[in-house]
Amino acid sequence: MRISNELKVGLTIITATVIFILGVRYFEDLPLFATTYDLSAEFDNAGGLIPGNTVRVNGVNVGSVNEVYISTETGKVEVKFHVDRNISVTEGAYAKVSGIDALGAVRLDLYLGPLDAPRIPEGGRVAVGDGNDIFGDITARAPEMLERVSSVLDGLDTVLLETGTMLSQPESDFRSTLRSVNGSVTELQSLLAAERNRISAILQNVEEATGSLKTLTSENGPAVSKLVEDLSVTIATLDRELVGLGQASRSLNVLLDKINNGEGTLGLLVNDPSMYHKMDSTLDGINMLVLDFKTNPGKYLGEMKLVDLF
Amino acid sequence: MISVKNLYKSFSGKEVLKGVDLDILEGETLAIIGRSGSGKSVLMKHIIGLLQPDSGSIMVDGVDINKVSYADLRSIRQHFGVLFQGGALFDSMNSFENVAFPLRTFTSMSESEVQRVVLECLGMVELPDVGAKMPSELSGGMQKRVALARAVALKPRYILYDEPTSGLDPETSNTIDELIQNLADQLNVTSIVVTHDMHSVLNIADKAAFVHDGRMHWTGTIADLHASTDQVLRSFVKANEYQIGV
Amino acid sequence: MVLNPIQSMGRYSQLLFKAFGAVPEFGTYRKKLWEQMMRIGVDSMPIVMLAAAFSGAVTTVQTSYQLVSPLIPKSIIGSIVVPSMILELGAVVTGFILAGRVGARIAAELGTMRVTEQIDALEAMGLNSIGYLIVPRVIAGIVMFPVLYVAACFVGIGGGMMVGHLGGFVPIGEFVDGAREFFQPFDPIFGLIKSLVFGFTITSVSCFKGYYTAGGAEGVGRATTQAAVASCVFLLLADLILAATLL
Incomplete structure (x- = not known):
């Protein structure tokens, strides 16, 4: 049978049309045959989301972003996207932007609402998840955390500086100073020993946080976020401890200062050079008096005479 | 009746026709x-x-064909039926299709009628059995005769x-x-x-x-x-x- | 007779104008349209597919050759090959092949018809030769070029994927992921518009060159060469204009 031109041309055109439509759907990440439905969400910050980025539910690609633009009415970011019609996006669902902008791997994560809730209608609006994801968190809190770390280090520095000053005071009673320093060091040591567990806990937490970052793709966002919160709290605690340590050191320092300056009974008893000097000068006086008496007895005897007259 | 009056035509500055007058009677x-x-x-x-002339007119049955x-x-x-110098048969069609072309294009004849008229025309030029041949398979004289059959197919005046x-x-x-x-x-x-x-x-x-x-x-x-x-x-x-x- | 470019443009527009006028006379060219769609579209399919498959494969190999940094994911190959194919190569490779294949053939056909007075014969019979000869070719170009473009993209991307997979440059899954990551739905639409414009450009320019052939066999040869060259030049020009206006 000879196939007519009309038939051949028609078949070619139809085939091309089908390939075109399926091809576009394939690269748009749409299911080839199932239909999709459109949704939108309003963000404060799109975090680098662009059309074509994937939409995921529990780590499964279910659609892609159609449009991202700044709404002229609200000034917020309007994100339009579509998902597979088989995905039941119900009331209570919320969307979050996640991924790393710099690596170009931004996506829209959709957290489904309860199954029995009513379905969000075609073109409807999906709520936006509260709080950003882990990376947003870190980015947002970085300055604050750095400030804290910095103040902690400052405190540590001051403590060390003061200790140094104390050690380099030459006119102090060396032994007692050393003893005091020793005591202070011991105190510091015991303090650090007490904190050791906590520090190792901190390190462990940091390690876990890093581990969490690694397993980011496994959708542990919220957990990691919590870890960062823990880390933050821990650092804050560490900060407070160090401030306490600083205060303790300062008090110690003040105490030692006082001892050095001869203030208080202990100081007067143990550490007052003027006593020695006074005793010394008294003995000297006596010595000179005796010598004077030997050379000039008359002077003293005259005096004695005067005494005799009485 | 065709009447040509005072026809002028030049190609790229070269005058070819310089005022031709001609009457052709029925x-x-x-x-x-x-x-x-x-x-x-x-x-x-x-x-x-x-x-198209540069100036002058050609009247065919009283109608100026340039207006x-x-x-x-x-x-x-x-x-009109026109027999061109080289025959000007359509070389993508065989002889039969060439002669049938004006009939199929301009008349609403049935296919059997077309067949009858084509064979009649080919008979007129004494080439009744070349219908299946392509123009390139025909000699110059035969091509002209087939072209003539095509020219008369619509019974021109x-x-x-x-x-x-x-x-x-x-x-x-x-x-x-x-x-x-x-x-x-x-x-x-x-x-x-x-x-x-x-x-x-x-x-x-x-x-x-x-x-x-x-x-x-x-x-x-x-x-x-x-x-x-x-x-x-x-x-x-x-x-x-x-x-x-x- | 040497025509300056402006005169040529004028004659070209005049021809297009006449062709537009002849479009409603569907009965004149209905049969021819299918024939031309067959010849311009369906018959060009194998060569277009061959060229597209190779350009897709070469783009993949070259892209992976240039990606030496281990920091860049291999999926980037897909993100480069697929848009290249859809935006540029699919339409332009098809265009160049058809400028040679279809453009030259149209000019040679119409040129021969002109010098052997077949066009005059059509006109003398009372037929609209532009409607009969040019309209079906240009419409076939406009309709079939996008079809060929789709075929070229399909085969080209497929070829790129296969070579990437078989050559060990990038697995198909990663290739597709990369392509999806940067896929813009407007890209294939732009490609379709482009191929449609190319189809119109190539067929209309070639028809123009062929229809106004003069000077016997030598004239036909000249028209054929000019048709292929002019088609390519105008194709590149149209490519630039479209990219500047639509992207």
């Missing part, structure tokens, strides 16, 4: 003669509107022949001449034959029009042609008679 066979390059083929193309719309011009052209015998051997030329005569008699058409072949002119024409130097130098009947004392015409006729050995 039913006659007119030979337009002249040397190669004298502008007779150009004149013929003006008659069916393939070329009507393209659609009207095309319907006027359907009254005017047939224009552009050098119908040029490039053919004398015997084939005679056959073509006979065909032209027969068609003129059978179909009662007005024939306009552009040629420089005097032999053919003497065989078929009632009248002759001699184009020389872009003008209509001489017109008259064949009898007048022999009696003419015009020097230019005489030398043209003589040269041709000598050439073909009459």
